[in-house]
Amino acid sequence: MPKFTHQFDTNLYKGSITLNTDRFINNDWVSPIDGQRFEVINPSTGKGITEISVGTSKDVNVAVSAARKAFKTSWGLNVTSSFRANCLLKLADIMSQNVDAIAAIETLDVGTPFTMTRGYLIPEAVETLKYYAGLSGKTHGHTKETNPLKFGYTRREPYGVVAAITPWNTPLRITISKITPALITGNTVVIKPSEFTPLSALLFASFIEEAGIPPGVINIVNGLGETVGNALSRHPDVNLISFTGSTRVGRLIIQASAESNMKKVFLELGGKNPSVIFADVEDDLEEVLAWSERGIFTLSGQMCSAGSRIFVQEQIYNKFVQRFTEIAEKRVVGDPFNAATVQGPAAYKAQRDRVMRYIDTGIQEGAKLVTGGKALGKDGYFIQPTIFTEVAPEMTLFRDESFGPIASIMKFKTEEEVIQLANDTSYGLVGALFTKDLNRAIRMSNAIEAGTVFVNCFNWMEISLPWTGYKQSGWGSEKGEEVLEYYMQVKAVHINLGLKVA
Ligand SMILES: NC(=O)C1=CN([C@@H]2O[C@H](COP(=O)(O)OP(=O)(O)OC[C@H]3O[C@@H](n4cnc5c(N)ncnc54)[C@H](OP(=O)(O)O)[C@@H]3O)[C@@H](O)[C@H]2O)C=CC1
Numbered sequence: 001m002p003k004f005t006h007q008f009d010t011n012l013y014k015g016s017i018t019l020n021t022d023r024f025i026n027n028d029w030v031s032p033i034d035g036q037r038f039e040v041i042n043p044s045t046g047k048g049i050t051e052i053s054v055g056t057s058k059d060v061n062v063a064v065s066a067a068r069k070a071f072k073t074s075w076g077l078n079v080t081s082s083f084r085a086n087c088l089l090k091l092a093d094i095m096s097q098n099v100d101a102i103a104a105i106e107t108l109d110v111g112t113p114f115t116m117t118r119g120y121l122i123p124e125a126v127e128t129l130k131y132y133a134g135l136s137g138k139t140h141g142h143t144k145e146t147n148p149l150k151f152g153y154t155r156r157e158p159y160g161v162v163a164a165i166t167p168w169n170t171p172l173r174i175t176i177s178k179i180t181p182a183l184i185t186g187n188t189v190v191i192k193p194s195e196f197t198p199l200s201a202l203l204f205a206s207f208i209e210e211a212g213i214p215p216g217v218i219n220i221v222n223g224l225g226e227t228v229g230n231a232l233s234r235h236p237d238v239n240l241i242s243f244t245g246s247t248r249v250g251r252l253i254i255q256a257s258a259e260s261n262m263k264k265v266f267l268e269l270g271g272k273n274p275s276v277i278f279a280d281v282e283d284d285l286e287e288v289l290a291w292s293e294r295g296i297f298t299l300s301g302q303m304c305s306a307g308s309r310i311f312v313q314e315q316i317y318n319k320f321v322q323r324f325t326e327i328a329e330k331r332v333v334g335d336p337f338n339a340a341t342v343q344g345p346a347a348y349k350a351q352r353d354r355v356m357r358y359i360d361t362g363i364q365e366g367a368k369l370v371t372g373g374k375a376l377g378k379d380g381y382f383i384q385p386t387i388f389t390e391v392a393p394e395m396t397l398f399r400d401e402s403f404g405p406i407a408s409i410m411k412f413k414t415e416e417e418v419i420q421l422a423n424d425t426s427y428g429l430v431g432a433l434f435t436k437d438l439n440r441a442i443r444m445s446n447a448i449e450a451g452t453v454f455v456n457c458f459n460w461m462e463i464s465l466p467w468t469g470y471k472q473s474g475w476g477s478e479k480g481e482e483v484l485e486y487y488m489q490v491k492a493v494h495i496n497l498g499l500k501v502a
């Protein structure tokens, strides 16, 4: 059984972590049928960390059939809602006891500063488990007013097997936010982590049996999107796909569903998110700058919710650009296990190269590079926090999601003008606005075409509020109690109060 041990000896975390690197099916570690493996790279050094098993469609078949069997026997509606809740609470407890180790393995694999994985991302995953455990058994159908000879009611039932296909930016946090509502409503799951960041899911898998979760309820098949992801999307016995990733792959999944069993598809996709800053916040500009920094530079800009288009009203524009530049230049970029680091590397080499191409294209298309713009470090995939001004709507920087630490700052005069600019995008994930005028805050919140609007804050996440995309940012929702209904189908029951033919 292939295992790998990593010895951490950093200022922030010391310890030894051992992971099993195979597929996790039926609460067991099993080698892939075709026996292939691939290398996982540390983005801070460019060096290999370990090799993990790569699945194929044959492994997907085994995992889906394990999940189906569990759905029909040891999970689904065969157990009580309190049993499911207790399993998730126990899992949350075990994760809480191991939060340092999980954070360390994710930092090693993704490059996210340990202060962030340990301080926020993994604790949020734990809180998500507890939040949905608390909602177990609280979904319900309704009795319905019908004609006097009939009794009608609705009932909510799980779909069956849910496949969770996840990206690399906050791997375990997103995995947990997908599987937890699925599990609590009675579905079983097959997870396909990103090929670039598979390690935290493998550590997570090692807690599942101890939490008392029956075999087959949670299964993990690592591998490539075009093989494992595609096989899940086309599988006749997968009932629902919950996907987070690019709009390009989102389209492929919709197509695969249409060409197979028309499984339900929920998509959390990209964003080209506007942040609108009105001049009336001038007295509190430092707070607004701090929120704006969080909006775009957190996680090296590798966020679907990144505030990459910043619109500043003309009266305070010069001051904002000057101070934001100073802030960007002071950011400590480097070793994610250093306590002072606020920005690690891009998560993998091709992503670093992609962001660098966006910077080059910005310069070629005539935007003004104010600061940053360079790759840093000899071996790791670090990028300077980068600011452009003079970015016009026809430019690539205005349109494309770079998923990197690139802010475009633009000037505007009026509310009408900025609403048009903010909504001039095919995406609709997030918008932020800063103003002290309550009426304007409400008008703007209504006008911004996005599933989430942050007012006088940015990327201040909340498990209890739904996370959903307008336009090409997605279908369906994550977080909040609203999401439970996405993982359950409604059945209408008509009971004849007698046998009389109507
Ligand atoms: N809305 C939201 O909440 C969030 C959205 N995102 C979005 O995710 C994107 C970045 O993540 P990234 O991982 O690059 O996105 P991708 O779309 O490239 O990949 C996401 C997942 O899909 C898999 N995949 C790739 N091809 C296929 C396929 N043909 N069929 C099925 N699955 C496939 C990938 O596998 P593999 O990588 O192993 O090949 C990966 O597991 C950004 O656009 C970002 O906006 C990210 C975080 C949050």
Ligand SMILES: CCCCCC/C=C/C(=O)O
Binding pocket: 120, 169, 170, 294, 298, 299, 302, 303, 304, 305, 306, 459, 460, 461
């Ligand atoms: C300081 C909290 C920032 C949370 C970042 C998580 C967001 C991820 C995403 O939007 O993809």
